[in-house]
Amino acid sequence: MAxxxxxxxxxxxxxxIGFPTVSSESNLALIDLCAERLESLGARLDVTRDxxxxxxxxxxxxxxxxxxxxxxxxxxxxxxxxxxxxxxxxFKARDDGETITGRxxxxxxxxxxxxxxxxxxxxxxxLTRPVHLAFTHDEEVGCLGAGRMLEALxxxxxxxxxxxxxxxxxxxxxEGHKGGHExxxxxxxxxxxxxxxxxxxxxxxxxxxxxxxxLETQETLKGRAPADSRFEPPYSxxxxxxxxxxxxxxxxxxxxxxxxxxxxxxxxxxxxALSTIRRYATEELLPRMRAVSPEASIVTHVIGEIPGxxxxxxxxxxxxxxxxxxxxxxxxVSFGTEAGLFQAVGIDTVVCGPGxxxxxxxxxxxxxxxxxxxxxxxxxxxxxxxxx
Numbered sequence: 001m002a003x004x005x006x007x008x009x010x011x012x013x014x015x016x017i018g019f020p021t022v023s024s025e026s027n028l029a030l031i032d033l034c035a036e037r038l039e040s041l042g043a044r045l046d047v048t049r050d051x052x053x054x055x056x057x058x059x060x061x062x063x064x065x066x067x068x069x070x071x072x073x074x075x076x077x078x079x080x081x082x083x084x085x086x087x088x089x090x091f092k093a094r095d096d097g098e099t100i101t102g103r104x105x106x107x108x109x110x111x112x113x114x115x116x117x118x119x120x121x122x123x124x125x126x127l128t129r130p131v132h133l134a135f136t137h138d139e140e141v142g143c144l145g146a147g148r149m150l151e152a153l154x155x156x157x158x159x160x161x162x163x164x165x166x167x168x169x170x171x172x173x174x175e176g177h178k179g180g181h182e183x184x185x186x187x188x189x190x191x192x193x194x195x196x197x198x199x200x201x202x203x204x205x206x207x208x209x210x211x212x213x214x215l216e217t218q219e220t221l222k223g224r225a226p227a228d229s230r231f232e233p234p235y236s237x238x239x240x241x242x243x244x245x246x247x248x249x250x251x252x253x254x255x256x257x258x259x260x261x262x263x264x265x266x267x268x269x270x271x272x273a274l275s276t277i278r279r280y281a282t283e284e285l286l287p288r289m290r291a292v293s294p295e296a297s298i299v300t301h302v303i304g305e306i307p308g309x310x311x312x313x314x315x316x317x318x319x320x321x322x323x324x325x326x327x328x329x330x331x332x333v334s335f336g337t338e339a340g341l342f343q344a345v346g347i348d349t350v351v352c353g354p355g356x357x358x359x360x361x362x363x364x365x366x367x368x369x370x371x372x373x374x375x376x377x378x379x380x381x382x383x384x385x386x387x388x
Contacts, residue, residue, distance in 0.1 A: 005118060006369065009113045009116075009376060010113075012117055013113035013367075016033075016109040017109060018091055020103075021076050023078070023138055027077060028055070031135065034112070041120055043061060043119070045061075047059075048145075048152045057148060058133070059132060060132065065158075066129065067159040068160070068161045069132050069160045070130075070132070071133075071342070072132070072379065073136070074109075074165070075137070075140070078103050078107065097369070100366060100372075103365055105355065105365050105367040106168040106365060107168055108353060110168075110354045110375070113372075114354065115379060118383075122383060125387045126387055127383075129161075131386055134146075136338065143180075143304060143306045143341060144304065160347050161316065161348060162347065163347045163348070164317070164349075164351075165337050165351045167337050167357070168353055169333075169352055169357070171375065173327050173330040173351075175312070175315060176309050176310060177334065178264060178336060181262040181263070181274075182260075183301065183303060184258065184259050184300070184303060185260065186256075186257045186298070186299045186300075187204075187207045187210070187245070187258075188297045189201030189254050189256075190293035190295075191251060193252070195250075201296050206256070206285055207243065207257075207258055209285060210280075211258065217238060218237065221269060221273060222235045224269060224272070226266075230331075231265055231333075235265065236263060236269040238262045239260065240260045244257050264308065286298050306338070307340035309340045317348040317349050318350050321350045323381075324382055325378050352378070355371055
């Protein structure tokens with residue numbers, strides 16, 4: 001890769017890390033920087049915002065207004081740094097000549113910086129098919145931005161052909177991953193004195209029964225693993241992450257909430273598990289609760305239901321990624337991305353980007369300059385394919 005693009009990537013990544021775009025905060029300043037840079041190159045911009053107006057997605061197009069383009073996509077939000085033992089300011093990039101350290105360095109501002117650095121090369125080329133740069137909000141908390149952005153894209157009638165999502169894969173080609181479903185289930189019972197348990201409805205105890213059903217369903221899912229599953233583990237998984245409830249040892253708790261997740265290998269597994277769990281809650285637990293307190297309730301809130309990326313027998317995205325990187329193999333992973341959302345609207349999608357998932361979400365997160373250089377090479381080799 002030319003020295004100029006790598007230096008530009010380093011400079012851009014320094015700026016991007018400087019925006020503390022933790023999912024709980026606004027990403028507008030970062031989006032403004034990207035939009036200004038791309039608009040100066042003649043890109044056509046589409047910005048979609050969340051309900052609060054404090055978060056935005058950017059979908060920028062360089063080249064002709066025709067179907068069949070390629071999307072380079074990355075999320076702008078990062079996970080929190082609170083409580084992590086960073087050895088420096090997480091939002092001030094540290095470049096030692098081999099790596100760049102900072103929150104979001106690999107997950108996934110490194111890819112965004114590389115795409116922005118290559119944008120002038122696309123703008124000066126005579127493209128016959130467009131390149132689209134898509135930067136989203138709130139991937140880390142349910143892929144909220146990508147869904148809104150893609151809904152707006154579908155409404156325009158434009159049809160990109162392929163999407164490359166630059167999550168940190170060490171530039172390996174990922175053709176499939178599990179889905180990511182996140183839920184909060186709230187139990188409302190009836191408080192009372194602990195000496196009279198029959199006169200109350202213990203929300204924590206019913207939540208514990210619900211967790212037991214989650215564990216039982218998890219065991220059933222193990223037996224549903226496809227014989228040819230390439231995932232690790234090969235089956236769909238369920239996990240309880242947070243439980244909160246109660247006010248005192250001697251008070252029957254009125255309220256309890258559970259945060260839990262499921263990572264299905266298929267839509268069928270997701271449907272099976274959700275129907276099993278829902279039926280248990282409504283047909284077994286809830287009648288017992290309401291026999292004591294008619295106002296008792298069990299309510300499950302959907303935080304996010306992100307489809308997996310299903311490997312395709314004949315994938316143009318995988319074929320393109322192999323041609324651009326020189327890699328011959330493609331893999332599957334268990335972590336989730338926005339790829340399934342792109343696939344769901346008919347865009348052939350692959351995941352391939354700089355850095356390692358082993359660094360993501362950790363203190364002193366970093367990406368190597370060698371990985372950034374490889375990413376720039378991949379993007380550079382896309383230019384003649386869109387200009388041919």
